[in-house]
Amino acid sequence: MKAKMRALIVLVLLNILLAGAIAILLIMPGKEAALQENATVYEVTDFSASQIMAVKVENENAAYAIMQNGPNIELISTLKGEWDQTQLRAFIYAAGHISGSRKVEEEAAFGNYGMADPRSSIAIFLSDGTEKYYRVLAGNPLDQGSYFYSEEDNAIFLVAQDVADLFLRSEKDFLRHTVFSITTEDEFAGVDKIAVKFFGKGRDYIVEKKQQGYYLTLPSFIRLPQERVAGDLFGSILRLYADEIVAAQADLHTYGLDQPDMQMQITVNDRIQTAVFRMEDNNVCLMAQPNGTTVYRLDADPVLMLMQDYTTLLGSSIVTYAAGDLSDLTLTRGDKLIYIEFALGGASIAANAVERQLAAGEIALLMQAANRVPPVGELSGNTAAAPAITMTANFLSGLKETVEFIPVTEDVYAVSINGTADFATSAQAVFNLYSVADSLASSEGENE
Numbered sequence: 001m002k003a004k005m006r007a008l009i010v011l012v013l014l015n016i017l018l019a020g021a022i023a024i025l026l027i028m029p030g031k032e033a034a035l036q037e038n039a040t041v042y043e044v045t046d047f048s049a050s051q052i053m054a055v056k057v058e059n060e061n062a063a064y065a066i067m068q069n070g071p072n073i074e075l076i077s078t079l080k081g082e083w084d085q086t087q088l089r090a091f092i093y094a095a096g097h098i099s100g101s102r103k104v105e106e107e108a109a110f111g112n113y114g115m116a117d118p119r120s121s122i123a124i125f126l127s128d129g130t131e132k133y134y135r136v137l138a139g140n141p142l143d144q145g146s147y148f149y150s151e152e153d154n155a156i157f158l159v160a161q162d163v164a165d166l167f168l169r170s171e172k173d174f175l176r177h178t179v180f181s182i183t184t185e186d187e188f189a190g191v192d193k194i195a196v197k198f199f200g201k202g203r204d205y206i207v208e209k210k211q212q213g214y215y216l217t218l219p220s221f222i223r224l225p226q227e228r229v230a231g232d233l234f235g236s237i238l239r240l241y242a243d244e245i246v247a248a249q250a251d252l253h254t255y256g257l258d259q260p261d262m263q264m265q266i267t268v269n270d271r272i273q274t275a276v277f278r279m280e281d282n283n284v285c286l287m288a289q290p291n292g293t294t295v296y297r298l299d300a301d302p303v304l305m306l307m308q309d310y311t312t313l314l315g316s317s318i319v320t321y322a323a324g325d326l327s328d329l330t331l332t333r334g335d336k337l338i339y340i341e342f343a344l345g346g347a348s349i350a351a352n353a354v355e356r357q358l359a360a361g362e363i364a365l366l367m368q369a370a371n372r373v374p375p376v377g378e379l380s381g382n383t384a385a386a387p388a389i390t391m392t393a394n395f396l397s398g399l400k401e402t403v404e405f406i407p408v409t410e411d412v413y414a415v416s417i418n419g420t421a422d423f424a425t426s427a428q429a430v431f432n433l434y435s436v437a438d439s440l441a442s443s444e445g446e447n448e
Helices: 002-039 085-095 107-113 161-166 185-190 226-238 301-306 310-314 360-370 427-442
Strands: 042-046 052-059 063-069 072-076 097-100 120-126 131-140 145-150 155-160 191-197 205-210 213-218 244-247 262-268 271-279 284-288 295-299 326-333 336-343 346-351 354-358 389-395 400-407 412-417 420-426
Touching: 042 131, 042 145, 042 155, 052 085, 063 085, 072 085, 085 097, 085 161, 097 155, 107 145, 131 161, 145 161, 155 161, 185 191, 185 226, 191 226, 205 310, 213 226, 213 310, 226 301, 226 310, 262 301, 295 301, 326 427, 336 427, 346 360, 346 427, 354 360, 360 427, 389 427, 400 420, 412 427, 420 427
Parallel strands: none
Antiparallel strands: 042 097, 052 063, 052 120, 063 072, 120 131, 131 145, 145 155, 191 205, 191 262, 205 213, 244 295, 262 271, 271 284, 284 295, 326 336, 326 389, 336 346, 346 354, 389 400, 400 412, 412 420
8 A cells, every 4th residue: 555655656746747847848939939039130221321311300309301411411400500410420320220129010009009199200311212211109118118110111110219219309419519610639730829808807818829839929929838738728628518508599698608707719720710608606617609599518627727817828937948849059148158059869068169969868957947937927018127148049940039037136037038028937947047058068978
């Protein structure tokens, strides 16, 4: 009896295992099929950018068309503005490369996917004259996508939400987020002039490109260090990129931009571009074109950098030189003359009828002293006193710069550049420059 009971138990267990195995076999094909179905990718649109002539979009927010016109892309709508070519090109490309992960072909089921109330209608016009029509239907929050109808396929596909969002945008989303055309450092080669105006809230200034780099031309005339122009001016202008477009068809008076804190004009390849700025709370700033209707909001930091007093553009020295830009440098004090001639790979110094080659370390020491003439004050006009020390720099470009150090007080010297003295420096800096040059001229040195 016990043996029969054990046999019965074993038989029951075997039946359970067999049923489980059968269930697994029945379930697995279903899972595999589901995986295959989900893995299928359907090409809803497959057009190259060159095939697409235009894309027309109508949704609850807007109606517009994006057209390819030679090298440029146009956005046609009732809204006027400066359009972002990069965004327009990306839109054209995306419209031609839409894929879906599911496909519904039963017309009777179309109503379940929002066919009666599409959120957007799209028409793609191709270069061969054909037209393709599509609709963005209901969203599918479970799969984080949207249903997308293709008239040519007469089918509904599930597409990624970011694809659907492309056709739910308004024209405002294609507006450029900057007023100026300059977007890279390379484009600053075409900048001829930068004029900044503060409407009585600061000191206006103008920076212009001249023969030997960029110069401050208003209110003073002085050559500026290239690194200061590149960092303080160009670097800040590149950062004038809006985080938000506040309004696309605005009256600037509503936002106080008819009375700005700052105006900047940039002349690029003979074309003047203008922007006005008004500071707001929480370290943000409003920006617009003075005759425009688009209002931008951006971080205030680059604007505050541009609103600094123009003297910050001088950096740490009133004059700056690079040995590679000079043909020679002469310092005179009374009857004594020190002459430094620069050549490829080195320099020689002459004084008291003695001439010798300067070592690399000596050249560095000399240039360091020449570039340490800090501004300690501004001057209201030229001084009639005679210079104590004169430095003449001849550039390889042919430019000549004569710098006269004229005593104002025991501790302060006026710095006159080509006859104009707008800034003063310390007597210590002047004597340090001369003493370094004199020491090099008096030393026997070592040739390298």
